[in-house]
Amino acid sequence: MVRAPCCEKMGLKKGPWTPEEDQVLVDYIHRHGHANWRALPKQAGLLRCGKSCRLRWVNYLRPDIKRGNFSREEQETIIRLHGMLGNRWSAIAAKLAGRTDNEIKNVWHTHLKKLVFSPNMSSTGSKRTTTDCSRPNRTALSQPLPTRLEADHGGARLASTSPEQSYSDFYSFATGSSGPSGGISNVKEEGCSSQELQDIDEGFWLDTLSMDESATLTIPDTTPPPPTSDRFDLFTSSDIDNTDFWLNVFMGAGDLQELSQL
DNA sequence: AAGGAAGTCAACCGCTAGGAC
DNA sequence: AGTCCTAGCGGTTGACTTCCT
Numbered sequence: 001m002v003r004a005p006c007c008e009k010m011g012l013k014k015g016p017w018t019p020e021e022d023q024v025l026v027d028y029i030h031r032h033g034h035a036n037w038r039a040l041p042k043q044a045g046l047l048r049c050g051k052s053c054r055l056r057w058v059n060y061l062r063p064d065i066k067r068g069n070f071s072r073e074e075q076e077t078i079i080r081l082h083g084m085l086g087n088r089w090s091a092i093a094a095k096l097a098g099r100t101d102n103e104i105k106n107v108w109h110t111h112l113k114k115l116v117f118s119p120n121m122s123s124t125g126s127k128r129t130t131t132d133c134s135r136p137n138r139t140a141l142s143q144p145l146p147t148r149l150e151a152d153h154g155g156a157r158l159a160s161t162s163p164e165q166s167y168s169d170f171y172s173f174a175t176g177s178s179g180p181s182g183g184i185s186n187v188k189e190e191g192c193s194s195q196e197l198q199d200i201d202e203g204f205w206l207d208t209l210s211m212d213e214s215a216t217l218t219i220p221d222t223t224p225p226p227p228t229s230d231r232f233d234l235f236t237s238s239d240i241d242n243t244d245f246w247l248n249v250f251m252g253a254g255d256l257q258e259l260s261q262l
Numbered sequence: 263a264a265g266g267a268a269g270t271c272a273a274c275c276g277c278t279a280g281g282a283c
Numbered sequence: 284a285g286t287c288c289t290a291g292c293g294g295t296t297g298a299c300t301t302c303c304t
Contacts, residue, residue, distance in 0.1 A: 089293065090293085107271095
């Protein structure tokens, strides 16, 4: 296949879009649609390649784009879906109305991935103080997390783990993303239904942890985090430390099992 | 106050699937 | 069947911002 010359060789503009360019693109698409992205910039009078126009429209100018904060639910959904679908950002975006694959990808790489896979990084690893969810709670994160949830007499039993095991293990298990345990589906096969899991209240987690002598998990401080002004104020590192958060992720994974077939 | 490190996110790059011919 | 072309996808980059020392 012969690749089309890049934008610069064609004398086309690259880099950030100006408000004027945005307006031209929006006006043109409102009038004529975007049946042919390659032809669009020429017809609209833009010195951009079609690819750039498409990206700008899809990721920024589209009227149904939802800007601003990702809600707690959206972030839980991203974590859950990523566990099942991997880096299939467009598939994940399809489940989050108004969010683009690019935005979700950025949020994952800049916030969520760190929380899920590197929760034990040193507190000196981040300089930010206002973006709470980018900086895990040191006190709570010093505690190991549960990594296995086992069917037990029609209910669920939380198994303690070694201190080396971390959030990533629990993430893998809860989302069923990897490993021989098979995540939520495995629990279900062992006789624990979604409803039963949903019926588990906080007391269960407390009881389970206390009855297992080898359990080293301590219930995180449930003091609400102070309000912050940044865009992630709805979802904080404290949430990651909270069993309820993982239970939400865990339950959602069961409801979305069909996505793993994609 | 200044410089450097780290975080954020818009935009670009390269590749591929799939439709048209 | 083979080639060309386009849209769309995921990975990466780099400008800008924020924070720390």
